[in-house]
Amino acid sequence: MQGEQRARTIFLWLWTLVTAAKLVVAARLPLFVDEAFYWQEGQHLAAAYSDLPGLTAWLTRLGVELGGQHVLALRLPFLAIGALLPLLVSRIAARWFGNVAGWQAGSLTLLMPLSATLGLLAVPDVPMALAAVLCLDAGARLLRNVDASSAVKLALGLLIGALSHYRFIGVIGVGFIALLALPQGRRMLADPRVWVALAVGVVAWLPLLAWNADNHDAGLKFQVVERHPWAFEWRGLWFLVIQPMLVTPILCIAMWKAALAGTRSGGGARVQWRYFGLVGGVSTLGIFALGFFTDVERISFHWPLPGYLALLVAVPVILNGWPRWLRRTGWWLAGLGMVLAFGYYLMASSSSLREQLAGDKYYPRNFAGWQPLAAAVREELQQMPEGSRVLAGNFKVGAELGFQLGRGDIDVLPHPLNDKHGRTAQLAQWNQLHEGERDVPMLLVLSPSDQRFRDLLARYHAICEQVGPLPPPRVVSNDHGFQRFLLFRLPVQRAQGACVTPALAYLDSPANAEKVSGTLAVKGWAFKEGVGLLRVEVLVDGRSIGDARYGREHDIRSFWSDSNDPQHPRVGFDAEVDTTTLTPGRHWLGLRLHGRDGSVEQWQEQPFVVEKR
Incomplete structure (x- = not known):
């Protein structure tokens, strides 16, 4: 009883703190571009859209209708779903592995970076994760006994998933594989009540299929064909490297042990244990394998989340069998990962911190x-x-x-x-x-x-x-x-x-973040189509230090062969900057380009570092 009370208290504190942190960050974080487009889709309510089924757009519309034109209002439905998910995972784990494991599974859901931040952004992965957990819960219950309430829950999960994203088809496929691999699952699939639930799930795809039928399969072609190279790319290895960081290393090992042990464990919850392991393991392995052939240019690190949530249900059983020091390390690493994940979003919400990251890959x-x-x-x-x-x-x-x-x-x-x-x-x-x-x-x-x-x-x-x-x-x-x-x-x-x-410019020197002392030589080129440039002004930390010498010969037409600047090839410039008047440390070198048409355009700045004298 003491262990259960302690696990419950930890969960409730974590849930309260994480939910409060999400609300604060979500209110400050500027809208991500995909969120903005989902909002725009919500302003044109429809059953389905070119990129997604309708649910994400409907939720954004619901948010702004209830709370007004504010980022927090737009994200509120997604924040609510994100707050609900740890409770659902906790309840599933408690049913099959006991109350202590249930509270611990909920706490791990709150700490694992991928699930901890779920709901901060108004994206389709939020309702899709909810759908995956509902189907997971319904499947485990139906394996024990087919009843109407479990079938209804399965139908609800399939409905929400079909309205969330094309990728939910993969979740359905993994679920079928897991059930077909289990004798109890094959018996379950023979029950007519399960087939009624599956029929509801099939009907839920009809709006998306209708949209594609009316639009030459534009959405289906994009999601399945056009956005993916479908050719082996070694860059897919990066996906394997980043995942242990996003779920934290020790927790990642525990999840894989849950997947492996779940395929052969005995005990009272043997069937459900195998089911969670198969769903999580097959899902995660499948996505890892697809990572070598699918889109690697856009964000895809969140794709394995439904599989991870299935494995988290059983992870407390694995952790509780480890030495105390290893368990504690795993929990603390998960907490650190959660803090770092929130730190990234806090940085993105701060204009001063964003400015400090200018030029960085992050x-x-x-x-x-x-x-x-x-x-x-x-x-x-x-x-x-x-x-x-x-x-x-x-x-x-x-x-x-x-x-x-x-x-x-x-x-x-x-x-x-x-x-x-x-x-x-x-x-x-x-x-x-x-x-x-x-x-x-x-x-x-x-x-x-x-x-x-x-x-x-x-x-x-x-x-x-x-x-x-x-x-x-x-x-x-x-x-x-x-x-x-x-x-x-x-x-x-x-x-x-x-x-x-608009004008184009380039700095040949100094190099990006070059360390300098004394006199800094500035060289480069700049041109403006149709009219040419009158002069190039040099800036340091946004302050003008005078004009560069513009008009020296610098023929760049070997690359910009279709340029029509009348001053070619005299588009080069050079200048000197006395760095002895600058404080040691990082400074920014900029250009202000004056066109012969009266235009004045400030170019992207470049950092340089003045060394201590």
Whole structure:
């Protein structure tokens, strides 16, 4: 009884603290770009969408309808589901392994980084995890005895899963494999009540199938074919390396032991033990294997979560058989992992901390700069004729601005990024895919940070073809320019003439984060399509230190062969910076590019380090 009371107290404290921490972080964390698009889908309520079934969009709509246009309100339904999951895992474990193991399984769900932060973001993995746990619970109960309440729970889980994500098909497949591997599972599948539940699950897929039938299978093709290379890639090894870090190493070992032991353990809960082990083990192994053939460019580290939740149910039994020092180490490592996971989101929610990560591979670009951009857009629209509209350069900008401005109808230019994320078909269905023609003034908002530098000029040329030569932009620069936006006032009448684009620049020296002393030599090149540059101003920590010598010969047309800057090949510049006047430590070198059309554009900054004298 003392052990049970202690385990219960720990769980309740953890649940309270983690839930409170989620609420605080969720209220401060800027909207992730995918969340913004789900919000936009929620403003166009439908049974299904190009990228997902309907449930995620419906939940975002429910959140803002109940709590208003705020990130916390949007995330509230997902936070509620995230708070419910540890309770469900605890209850399942308690039923089959005792109350102490139940409270411990719930606590581990609160500590494991992947599940600890579940619900912070309004993403489909949250309801999908709920569906997986409901099906897991129903399956374990049906193995013991087929009854109506367990069949209803199975039907509910299958319904929620089908409305959450295409990937839930994998969860269903794993469940069938586990049941077919067990004699009790094969008997269970012969019961008509189970088949009624399965029929409900099948019917739940009909809205998604109908959407695909009406849209040339655009969503299905994207999720199954277009986003995955389906060819072996060694980069998939990274998936195997990162998973033990995301669930913490000792807990990872315990889960694998639960999977292995669960296939051969005896005892009163033998069938359920094997069931949890098979579901978790087959699911996790399958996803690990697919990691070598599927999409490795976008975030996929959360895919094994349903399998991990199945294994967590039995993990306390494994841990309690280990030496005390190892058990404690496992618990403390899980707690540390949870703290680090929350730390990342706290960093992403702080503008000052994001700025310090500028240029780093962990810089959270998709969380950065949206509120300053929205403020600049409001200012520009106030100075434009009444009836002017916003035109976004890609779906990310359109969705984020839509949320900030409270408008779900912002038009978006065709962009490879829309195709890459499976959003083009949905934008076209909403008639929000804009081809460049206009009958009212428009404020074009571009995000060059979303484009690879080597593809930027080609992208600018494509925009010229869509909307015409571009006027001087207003630059909204965040975090030393690592998140930049360009705002252009486009009149009703399309401009004519040669393609004019934003300027491009590059620093040949100094190198990124180079350590310097004395005089710093600055060299590079810069050009601006159609009109050319008048001068290049050098900045240190945002302060001008004078103009560089611009116009030296530097022929870059071997790479930028389609550039039409009239000053080629004289587009090089050089300057000197006296670092003796600077304090030792990190500083930022920037450029301000002055075009011959009157444009003034601040370029992305680059760090350098002044050594102690």
